[in-house]
C-alpha cells in the first residue's frame with residue numbers, strides 16, 4: 001500500500017486526515033543464523049519491503065488502530081496494558097499484542113507516549129522469516145517517539161521492541177530483527193555484535209541483487225522448535241562450563257576449545273553447539289570476504305551456512321533444501337541459504353544482477369518440477385532502516 005492509499009483508508013476509517021507517516025522495513029539475514037541469542041555477531045540487511053503507518057495524535061490515553069491488511073480494528077487504553085484487553089474488556093487478538101506490547105515496553109522504559117489513531121499496512125510477507133513482526137514493532141516505536149518528541153538511541157528502541165516481543169507477545173526472539181529494522185543502511189549488510197552492540201555497515205558486492213524465494217511452507221512449529229534450540233545451546237554452555245568456567249555463552253567458546261571438550265556433550269546438543277561455533281566463524285570470514293570484494297568466498301560461506309542449518313541445527317525443510325540446490329545450479333548464483341529461524345519460510349540468494357531474470361525463472365521452474373509447489377520470488381534491495389516519511393500530498 002502506498003501513502004495515498006494509506007491516507008484514503010485513514011480518512012475512510014477515522015473521517016479525518018492523518019498527520020504523520022512512518023515506515024519500518026523487514027530484513028533478510030545473510031549469515032549468522034541462531035547466533036543472536038548466543039551473543040555472537042550476525043550479518044542481516046534491512047530490505048525494501050516494509051510496514052507503513054499513518055497516524056494522528058488524539059490527546060487522550062486511547063489508541064485506535066486499523067490493520068488494513070486484515071481489515072481488523074482495535075482500541076485499547078495506555079493505562080491498562082498489563083491486562084492485555086481492549087476497551088470493551090475482550091482479550092487483545094494476537095496481531096494487536098505487537099503494537100500494544102510496544103506501548104507497554106516504551107512506558108516501562110520510561111518513555112512518555114500518547115494516544116493516537118493509526119492505520120497500518122505491510123508488504124513484508126507474514127510468517128516467511130522476513131521479520132514482519134519486528135517491522136510492525138519498530139514502526140510503532142518510531143511513531144510513538146515522534147509523537148512524544150523524545151530522543152532515544154535507535155538501539156534502545158530495538159531493545160524495547162525486543163522486550164515487547166519477549167515479555168508481552170511471549171516469543172523468545174533475540175535482538176537481530178529489531179536491530180536490523182531500526183538500523184538498515186541502503187546497499188549494505190549490517191555487521192552486528194549482539195553482545196557489545198557495536199555494529200558497522202558493510203557494502204554488499206557491486207552489481208549483485210538479493211533474491212528472496214518463499215518456499216510457501218509456513219513455520220507452524222517455530223515457537224516450540226525455536227525454544228528447543230535455545231535450550232540446547234544453554235545446555236551446551238552449562239556442560240562446557242565444567243571445563244571452561246569463564247564462558248557465559250557459546251560465543252565465548254573457540255573452535256579449538258570446542259574440539260577439545262565437545263565429547264562431554266550429548267549428541268544432539270553437540271551438533272547444535274557445533275553449528276553456532278562454526279557459524280560465528282563464518283560471519284567473521286564473510287565480513288573479511290566482503291571487505292576484499294571476494295564474492296566467491298562469501299557465497300561459499302552462505303552455502304556452508306545452509307548445510308550446517310540443515311545437518312547440525314535441524315531447522316531446514318526439504319522445500320528449503322530444494323530451493324538452495326536449484327539455486328546452486330543457476331548461472332550467476334553466488335550463494336544461497338535459508339534465512340531467519342527456518343522450519344519453512346524463505347531462502348536468500350545473492351545473485352549477479354546481469355543474471356537475475358534467468359535466475360528467477362530457473363528457480364521457479366526447478367522448484368515447481370521438484371516439489372509441485374510454486375515459489376513467490378522477491379527481488380530486494382538492502383534498504384534504510386525505520387524512518388519518518390516526509391509526505392506532502
Ligand code: GLA
Nearest residue numbers: 033034173174175176340341
Ligand atoms: C528469528 C528471531 C531472531 C533470530 C533468528 C534466527 O528471526 O527473531 O532473533 O534468532 O530467528 O537467526
